[in-house]
Amino acid sequence: MLEYSADAAVKSAMARAHTERGEVLKHVLKLAWARLFGARHLPAFRPKVSRWA
Secondary structure (H helix, E strand, O other), X not given: OHHHHOOHHHHHXXXXXXXXXXXXXXXXXXXXXXXXXXXXXXXOOOOOOXXXX
């Protein structure tokens, strides 16, 4: 395993990369959740009136 043969600098870099990937994943999931289940903007109420009326 790489974790056992790596020195402290490599281990800290691997841990930092792991937390960064977790933050990116959390951000993407939050955006997807908001897009799927966020508040829907309803169009303004506009009565349908013919141009020819």
